[in-house]
Amino acid sequence: MAKNTLSSRFRKLDIDEFDENKFVDDHDEAVDNQGPDGAEIDNLIRQGDMMTAFHIALRNPPVNTKNPAIKERALAIVLRVLTSFKSSDIEPAVKSLDRSGVDLLMKYIYRGFKKPSDNSSAILLQWHEKAFAVGGLGSIVRVLTARKTV
Amino acid sequence: MSLYSFGLEPLSCHAWNKDRTQIAVSPNSSVVIIYEKKGNEWAKIHELTEHSGRITGIDWAPDSNRIVTCASDRNAYVWTLKDKVWKPTLVLVRINRAATFVKWSPLENKFALGSGARLISVCYFEKENDWWLSKHIKKSIRSTVMCLDWHPNNILLAAGSSDFHCRIFSAYIKEIEDKPGPTAWGAKMPFGEMLLETKDCGGWVHSVSFSPSGDHLAWVAHNSSISVADATQGKEMTQLTTDRLPLVSVLYVSPTEMVAAGHDCCPFQFSYKGPGSLKFVKKLDIPKQTSRGSMSAMQHFRNLDKKATDDESNELGCLHQNSITQLCIVSGTKAHVDKYSSVGLDGAMVLWDFKVLPTYTTYTKGCGHPVK
Numbered sequence: 260m261a262k263n264t265l266s267s268r269f270r271k272l273d274i275d276e277f278d279e280n281k282f283v284d285d286h287d288e289a290v291d292n293q294g295p296d297g298a299e300i301d302n303l304i305r306q307g308d309m310m311t312a313f314h315i316a317l318r319n320p321p322v323n324t325k326n327p328a329i330k331e332r333a334l335a336i337v338l339r340v341l342t343s344f345k346s347s348d349i350e351p352a353v354k355s356l357d358r359s360g361v362d363l364l365m366k367y368i369y370r371g372f373k374k375p376s377d378n379s380s381a382i383l384l385q386w387h388e389k390a391f392a393v394g395g396l397g398s399i400v401r402v403l404t405a406r407k408t409v
Numbered sequence: 410m411s412l413y414s415f416g417l418e419p420l421s422c423h424a425w426n427k428d429r430t431q432i433a434v435s436p437n438s439s440v441v442i443i444y445e446k447k448g449n450e451w452a453k454i455h456e457l458t459e460h461s462g463r464i465t466g467i468d469w470a471p472d473s474n475r476i477v478t479c480a481s482d483r484n485a486y487v488w489t490l491k492d493k494v495w496k497p498t499l500v501l502v503r504i505n506r507a508a509t510f511v512k513w514s515p516l517e518n519k520f521a522l523g524s525g526a527r528l529i530s531v532c533y534f535e536k537e538n539d540w541w542l543s544k545h546i547k548k549s550i551r552s553t554v555m556c557l558d559w560h561p562n563n564i565l566l567a568a569g570s571s572d573f574h575c576r577i578f579s580a581y582i583k584e585i586e587d588k589p590g591p592t593a594w595g596a597k598m599p600f601g602e603m604l605l606e607t608k609d610c611g612g613w614v615h616s617v618s619f620s621p622s623g624d625h626l627a628w629v630a631h632n633s634s635i636s637v638a639d640a641t642q643g644k645e646m647t648q649l650t651t652d653r654l655p656l657v658s659v660l661y662v663s664p665t666e667m668v669a670a671g672h673d674c675c676p677f678q679f680s681y682k683g684p685g686s687l688k689f690v691k692k693l694d695i696p697k698q699t700s701r702g703s704m705s706a707m708q709h710f711r712n713l714d715k716k717a718t719d720d721e722s723n724e725l726g727c728l729h730q731n732s733i734t735q736l737c738i739v740s741g742t743k744a745h746v747d748k749y750s751s752v753g754l755d756g757a758m759v760l761w762d763f764k765v766l767p768t769y770t771t772y773t774k775g776c777g778h779p780v781k
Contacts, residue, residue, distance in 0.1 A: 395652025
């Protein structure tokens with residue numbers, strides 16, 4: 260065989276990066292949200308005020324940043340809140356959200372599905388069921404089509 | 410409403426002739442078949458076979474009786490009827506990717522063609538050399554143009570693209586028409602000028618439709634939403650997210666009402682009355698009355714055992730059994746549609762009646778005037 264077939268270094272090259280017609284997302288000038296405040300939420304969970312913790316956790320979602328650390332941190336906080344809910348409290352919590360809140364909750368639920376921990380899947384499935392009842396297939400489609408992910 | 414089945418192949422697109430006795434459809438292949446209504450049935454009368462790629466768009470100009478077709482083979486043909494045979498004329502669209510959508514302008518002196526080459530080709534007939542020429546609109550478009558709609562003034566063109574934006578361009582061709590007057594979207598309209606670019610819609614824009622007056626523009630996107638931009642209110646955009654599967658075709662049927670259909674297999678009615686006031690009205694399909702008949706207890710349990718359900722039918726509860734791909738006005742004008750048609754992936758074409766329900770008058774206290 261010829262020598263030039265030995266190297267497979269070319270396979271690691273991302274050819275799409277060099278495409279001059281490559282699609283680049285619009286850069287949104289909106290505020291880079293930093294995600295919810297972990298300490299405040301810890302306090303509220305300790306006090307047992309789950310509803311407020313829930314609402315604060317869903318505030319300031321880090322959708323505009325590209326920094327994965329911020330997103331991981333926000334995800335961890337939200338999942339902590341979601342997993343500490345009692346099953347009977349899930350439905351009123353979902354009902355207290357507006358349309359965009361339900362879409363955001365769905366985004367977090369699916370991100371939580373991606374990395375399952377010990378008992379997160381069961382409670383997340385309950386959350387999913389209640390959020391689906393309110394948001395319908397449209398909210399799941401918006402999780403799939405969202406360019407700005409949580 | 411009535412359903413006609415044109416076979417098992419999905420229908421990608423359709424177009425009607427002027428008196429709605431003939432319909433041109435494409436069964437997801439490189440041919441266009443023209444059917445004529447004979448009584449209650451549709452009989453095949455012509456087959457247009459010039460394209461070598463899958464047909465992506467058909468439009469039939471009612472007054473000049475010309476058909477324009479475009480396909481994934483990067484070509485478009487204009488067909489004219491001579492001696493009862495449809496003869497194709499190649500259009501030089503000069504695109505290097507597939508064509509995705511084609512539409513005649515309201516005055517039928519030009520047509521617009523969307524393509525995967527990230528440009529819109531506006532084509533007109535040049536008499537001196539007896540051929541169809543094209544001009545390109547490329548400004549700002551960063552991905553495939555998926556849908557087009559003409560403004561009633563024959564100059565402005567709305568385009569929805571898979572770069573998540575909806576835009577309005579001027580398609581003014583000075584060789585064939587006079588300078589247009591100002592509209593609510595803008596006053597200066599040289600060819601290719603962009604008069605509106607929406608912000609990120611959240612998904613590919615599948616279909617756009619101007620309102621009958623041309624002052625509102627509605628579009629549907631792949632994130633299961635429908636939006637309207639209002640020229641009379643400073644181009645303000647209102648978006649409504651639905652809890653259903655994405656809609657892929659939208660049509661204005663009155664100055665305030667729109668019909669949209671898509672992957673939920675049935676049409677829905679929406680209403681826009683002003684900024685912030687875009688509402689879902691109702692589902693426009695009447696569910697089939699499932700005639701269960703009398704099922705014996707034995708049959709009931711046998712079904713439960715075999716199929717885990719005692720529901721005999723495995724059909725969707727609506728007329729179309731698969732996604733709807735395109736809606737088209739059949740009778741009436743955009744300002745007052747009486748009938749519209751839909752074709753879908755199930756190979757069926759359904760004719761729908763549209764009725765605007767009368768609004769109820771209510772009286773305000775101490776005023777005496779009816780308020781609708």
